[in-house]
Amino acid sequence: MIDVTLTLNGTPRTVSVEPRETLSDLVRNRCDMTGTHVGCDHGACGACTVHLDGMPVRSCIVLAATCDGREVRTIEATRKDETFGVIRRHFHEKHALQCGFCTLGMLMMAADIIARHPTPSEDQIRNALSGQVCRCTGYMGIVAAIASAAEELRGA
Amino acid sequence: MKSANFEYLRPTSLPDALDAANDETTFLAGGQSLMAMLNLRVTSAETMIDLSRLSELRGVNETPDAVTLGALTTHAMIEDGAVPDPSGGLMPRIASKIAYRAVRNMGTIGGSLALADPAADWPCCLLALDATVLIEGATSREEAIEDFLQDAYTTTLEAGEIIRAIRIPRNTAPWGVYKVTRKSGAFADSLAICVLGDAPRIALTGTQSRAQRLRRAESALHGDLRAAILADLADADPDADAYKRRCHLATVLAAIKEAQS
């Protein structure tokens, strides 16, 4: 076992992991934060997206040990975040989720899209979401929700 | 699935990393290919040497003729222009179409070259730009990409050798790119890159073996181009089926057309 010291959702923690464990193992199995979902476990679906030092990454293909000294933010930390609050409301209003399995990844990506493109075109949104798989919604609602959330956040 | 277990080392200097390396060790850069392969158990590691803390593999060096990018430079840094672009826009364009943003935030140019996937973007792009690879091991060497890339997943890297940086000559010539993928972010079925200038360079990947120059096409830009490309393809991807051949022909013609327009 090795010790990984990182800031997880604003709290400094030291977590013991096996070297082979990934960041998704660390948050789900070692820290009981199961809001991060694992769909494929090999980087193909985007369900496990978290922010590492402020950037979205796929936690199933990031080695936990390499996160030593770094800052990780999962969906659990976004509950009281105002930007995420707005994005979540638009997801609700635009029917951007059904089963919810992909939703945390969509939200983590949505925040990054809006941060990088305050006025995202539909093309930009679709491009940025192209790696996030949703088996339920057909994506229309998700794209619409991100566009309208961006608009509201721009006005604010 | 989960990777089989391994030992983990995180050296903080290049000499320490080189000391620890041997033919039983595996280097980890961004992990965006390696971690997926480990989780799928198509590969395994005895001892993992994490390169992410080596400052020698980061940063940029600029000269009037070239820009040298550390091996740990990520696709996203190139996409965003967070590092200087020697290529006149070609590298940011290539970077922006590799995989997905979350993968580009971790994946590195050095990792992509070291892996030498026959459908990967960087080997083809760096070949078109006439880049060289700076390698550290028992000795240091600088090697042209064309010599470095040997075959699918095969380079001249010896066990324990590390790519430190990539030197890219400055390019001001017009360029064109065309990539065919099954879906956005997927590896290329065919990727062609054309860089014009005094000595035009055309590189193709998505072949069975490695990214390759199309030399007949390069010298036939104003002649019988289709015939030249088809002759090149017979060497570059001899086992290509009808779909692949058409695909390659189309990407090469489209890349040249964009460069010339």
Ligand SMILES: Cc1cc2nc3c(=O)[nH]c(=O)nc-3n(C[C@H](O)[C@H](O)[C@H](O)COP(=O)(O)OP(=O)(O)OC[C@H]3O[C@@H](n4cnc5c(N)ncnc54)[C@H](O)[C@@H]3O)c2cc1C
């Ligand atoms: C869903 C998905 C889609 C993708 N699509 C594409 C695509 O369309 N096009 C594309 O080009 N790539 C694609 N990739 C691969 C991605 O670009 C990887 O980032 C890249 O191939 C490897 O870089 P890395 O830094 O992650 O290397 P790692 O995965 O850490 O390492 C890859 C290999 O290189 C070795 N290595 C790494 N760095 C060095 C070094 N400095 N010196 C010596 N050896 C080293 C490692 O030991 C390992 O064998 C995709 C990946 C995923 C997960």
Ligand code: FES
């Ligand atoms: S679970 Fe990580 S990308 Fe699918």
Ligand code: FES
């Ligand atoms: S809402 Fe079910 S997978 Fe997206």
